[in-house]
Amino acid sequence: MITASSSSPSPSIRQPVSLLGAGGAATALGVALVAAGIEVSAVWSRRLEHAQALATRLPGALACSHPQSAADRGALVVLAVPDSAIVPLCAQLRWRSGQAVIHLAGAYGRELLAPAAQAGAETGAFHPLQTFAGRADPAAWHGVAVAIEADPPLATELASLARRLGAEPFSLDPVQRPLYHAAAALAANGLTALAGVAADLLHRATGLEREAAVRHLLPLLRGVLVNLEQLGLPQALTGPVARADRATLERHVAALARETPEWLALYRALAEAMLPLARERAANDRERLAALDALADWLASAESGEGVSR
Ligand SMILES: NC(=O)c1ccc[n+]([C@@H]2O[C@H](COP(=O)([O-])OP(=O)(O)OC[C@H]3O[C@@H](n4cnc5c(N)ncnc54)[C@H](OP(=O)(O)O)[C@@H]3O)[C@@H](O)[C@H]2O)c1
Known part of the structure; x- marks a missing residue:
């Protein structure tokens, strides 16, 4: 069942953000985050030149050659890699409590981020109901529904993040994610x-x-x-x-x-x-x-x- 997320007062959004992945979704997110005044500190991609290409669009962001360096620089870490790469990437990194780790996949919940949760990080799924083919459009998230799965207080924080991007957050029963x-x-x-x-x-x-x-x-x-x-x-x-x-x-x-x-x-x-x-x-x-x-x-x-x- 889809239910509207709470519209209680917006909590502060954890910053800076690190992007692990520099493809279509990461590009759209990074550009929209910066346009919304949210700091992006690091970008990692399998190929350094892809991280560099995205980092040049995000003032203050460093292109990292290793995913751990990028993950370490973020209070909110986004795993914006193909769905099948989320589990191995998450499992190979060290996480810390106080960090929030999210992925952008639609068909899966935060079970993909179990290694981060076991290390004490908060985890969530943050799926935009939109298609991103690599264009750097700061308005690409405007009006977009974002399916969020996380425990409070991260759920509220992610809903607030979605609103800052001009999007419309909603919570989604994890069982219904594939449908x-x-x-x-x-x-x-x-x-x-x-x-x-x-x-x-x-x-x-x-x-x-x-x-x-x-x-x-x-x-x-x-x-x-x-x-x-x-x-x-x-x-x-x-x-x-x-x-x-x-x-x-x-x-x-x-x-x-x-x-x-x-x-x-x-x-x-x-x-x-x-x-x-x-x-x-x-x-x-x-x-x-x-x-x-x-x-x-x-x-x-x-x-x-x-x-x-x-
Ligand atoms: N694109 C969309 O419209 C869209 C919409 C909603 C949600 N999403 C979600 O966003 C996430 C990323 O999708 P995307 O479309 O942005 O993908 P993408 O454009 O193919 O980019 C994938 C990124 O992950 C890296 N990567 C590729 N294979 C990898 C692997 N095996 N291990 C580690 N990194 C790898 C790539 O690095 P290199 O390029 O340097 O090789 C690239 O930085 C997915 O979970 C997807 O479901 C995408």
Whole structure:
């Protein structure tokens, strides 16, 4: 269950911060911390040049060649390395009480930081529901939901940190983290993959190269986001499934079967995912609801190999 974190008076935020990792998430966090007036004292990355590249963007931060030197310089230490590297990195370092150690992974809780907790440090998980591909944008955390898992008082301190970054903290039941992160991955990476498939189809249909195809898709993608923001679900759903337009869907399926059969299963799965939204949109329109039932039957038979023209 997702619950809003307490909005009690903000406690002081432990400083300075050390960043272990200098990739997309660390860059976005470091730049936002500095913009929020929070001191970043050290950056470590497997490759020193990556730590140096990030440290040059963070006034006062030292690029460290060893993770222990970076960890020692931080009151709040952020393990911003790939999820699979958090446990080995945490286990190889010496921690001290009074230090707080957090990671940014979405699918895991602070169990990954057990060695730090055993050494007396406070530990937490601090996952931004946002995608960071390496841009250094101080506003990248604005309005972002941040899933926090920590014991008090660190939980309150991390909530305060999130607010300082312009983000919106919430606490998340550790058991639900994998499901929560599946939602994040579907929305972010799934949308990117869909854009890739759509660009490929556009290329086949028009000859546009991928970059131009993506550029042509962007107004459409932005339109979807604006509709989601302004109209919400289910009103943001448009298109042939929302209209229960089987004839158009049949044309899509036939074209996909001919040109790129590898994307047929994805197309059908998404059409099925649209059905509940289309039904909700149709509300009391009995005729539309009946047409959607027929469409659902057709999709199901198409999936089992019956009744689809290939
Ligand atoms: N990027 C996002 O959109 C995003 C969003 C929310 C949460 N997160 C979380 O943030 C954390 C970092 O992700 P990221 O996207 O920033 O990763 P990333 O861009 O790939 O950067 C990974 C960083 O960790 C270092 N690293 C790579 N493999 C390592 C290993 N085996 N041992 C130690 N260090 C290693 C890299 O060093 P070198 O480059 O020097 O080799 C680099 O500094 C993850 O827990 C992820 O789940 C990411």
